[in-house]
Amino acid sequence: MGNYHTADRSGVTINDESLDFLHKADRDALHTRFEVGSLRATAHFLWEVDFSPYILRTRLNRCLMAKGLHTIIAFDAQLDRPLLLKAIWLVDTQQWTEVVNALKLAEQRGCCTLPVTMSVQDIQRHTTKQAYLAEPRVVALWKMIGRQVNFGGNCGRFELFDQQGGGVRALRDEPGFELTISPPLPPTHPYHPHMINNNPPVRSRIRLLPGSWTADSEMVTYASASAFIMEKIMLGSPVAHRAKTPWVHVDRYAHGGVLSGLLNRSPHQPPNRCTAVVAFRYDDMNPPLEGRILLLTSFDMPFIAWVVLGSSADTTIVGVSVITTEPPVGGASDASKDRRPTTAPLVRSLLGNPIADMALNQKEQAT
Structure with missing residues (x-):
C-alpha cells in the first residue's frame, strides 16, 4: 500500500487493507503511533523516502517541542540525514525524565547552560540502535549527554567511559572509577523489590574530596543510575555559601x-x-x-x-x-x-x- 491521506486517526486498516505507512499533508509531519495504529514498513519507508536534512530537522524540532525538550536539549546543526533520523528516534521514542531532571539540576548548580547541544560525536556514541538498546536507557542516554555537565577545575566533565571488554567508568577513565551496573542484589536487599530495568542500581567507589574526585575504599550501592548521577551533580565542585x-x-x-x-x-x-x-x-x-x-x-x-x-x-x-x-x-x-x-x-x-x-x-x- 502506498501513500494515503486520511482523517481516520485510529483505524488499523483502510479499505480492508493493512497499513504499511502513512504520509501526511505536511512533508515533515511524519505519522505518530496514535495516528497509525499498525506499521509494518516504517523504518524502510523513512530510509528510502528522500527527506532532505531541512525536512528532517524541522521534524526533529517538532518532536522536541512535543516532548517539552526544546528548552533542555538541542542538536548540532551539522547532523547529516542518518544522524537526524537517529535523533528523531531518540527524542520521539525514549523517556528523558531522569536525564532532564539531572540537566536541570546541573544548570542550577552552574555546571551547564540549557539547552545543551548534542554534537555529532554525542549522537555517534552508540554505533547502532541495537548497541543503544543493549544498555539500560538512563546509562545509554547519559553516555551521550553527560559530558555536557562540566564541574570545572580538576573535577572535569561528567563523562562515562566505555572499557575494552565491557564495563564503564565514570568521571575519570582511571582504575577505581568503575561503575557496576545492575549488581546482583540478594532478595533481602532493600532495593531488590524496587529494581527498574531501564534505571537499575549501580555500585561505585567514587567520592569527592576537596577539589577532585577520588576512588574510595568503601563501595556504595545506589538505588538507580539516576540516583548516582543526581548525587554527583549535587555534591560535585565547590559552591558558594554551602x-x-x-x-x-x-x-x-x-x-x-x-x-x-x-x-x-x-x-x-x-x-x-x-x-x-x-x-x-x-x-x-x-x-x-x-x-x-x-x-x-x-x-x-x-x-x-x-x-x-x-x-x-x-x-x-x-x-x-x-x-x-x-x-x-x-x-x-x-x-x-x-x-x-x-x-x-x-x-x-x-x-x-x-x-x-x-x-x-x-x-x-x-x-
Whole structure:
C-alpha cells in the first residue's frame, strides 16, 4: 500500500487493507503511533523516502517541542540525514525524565547552560540502535549527554567511559572509577523489590574530596543510575555559601513517625514537597548504613537545599542534617534557621517543627 491521506486517526486498516505507512499533508509531519495504529514498513519507508536534512530537522524540532525538550536539549546543526533520523528516534521514542531532571539540576548548580547541544560525536556514541538498546536507557542516554555537565577545575566533565571488554567508568577513565551496573542484589536487599530495568542500581567507589574526585575504599550501592548521577551533580565542585547543620539523632518512630515514613518510601519516589530523592547504601559496612538525600528546592530556585537521613538496621535512631547553598544573612554565629530564612520553612514542611527545630537551631558547619 502506498501513500494515503486520511482523517481516520485510529483505524488499523483502510479499505480492508493493512497499513504499511502513512504520509501526511505536511512533508515533515511524519505519522505518530496514535495516528497509525499498525506499521509494518516504517523504518524502510523513512530510509528510502528522500527527506532532505531541512525536512528532517524541522521534524526533529517538532518532536522536541512535543516532548517539552526544546528548552533542555538541542542538536548540532551539522547532523547529516542518518544522524537526524537517529535523533528523531531518540527524542520521539525514549523517556528523558531522569536525564532532564539531572540537566536541570546541573544548570542550577552552574555546571551547564540549557539547552545543551548534542554534537555529532554525542549522537555517534552508540554505533547502532541495537548497541543503544543493549544498555539500560538512563546509562545509554547519559553516555551521550553527560559530558555536557562540566564541574570545572580538576573535577572535569561528567563523562562515562566505555572499557575494552565491557564495563564503564565514570568521571575519570582511571582504575577505581568503575561503575557496576545492575549488581546482583540478594532478595533481602532493600532495593531488590524496587529494581527498574531501564534505571537499575549501580555500585561505585567514587567520592569527592576537596577539589577532585577520588576512588574510595568503601563501595556504595545506589538505588538507580539516576540516583548516582543526581548525587554527583549535587555534591560535585565547590559552591558558594554551602553549609550544613551538625547531625542530630532522632528515633525514627518519634514525633509521629515522620522519619520512618520517609525511609519506608520507595527509593525512587520523592516524598511530597520534595523534588528528587537519592537513595544509597554502604553494603559492606556491618551493619550496612543506608542514606536518603531529599531535595527540597525546585529546579527553578536560585539555590539548592536538601535533607540527608542516615540509618542502619541495628538501631531505630536516624541521623538528620540539612545542607543548603542559600546566601546567608546575619552573623556566622547565628542559628541556621536565621541564617537561611528561605531554607528553614522547606525543612519544617518536610520534617515537622520538632525535628526541624533540632536541626535548624544549631550553628552551621562549612562543607
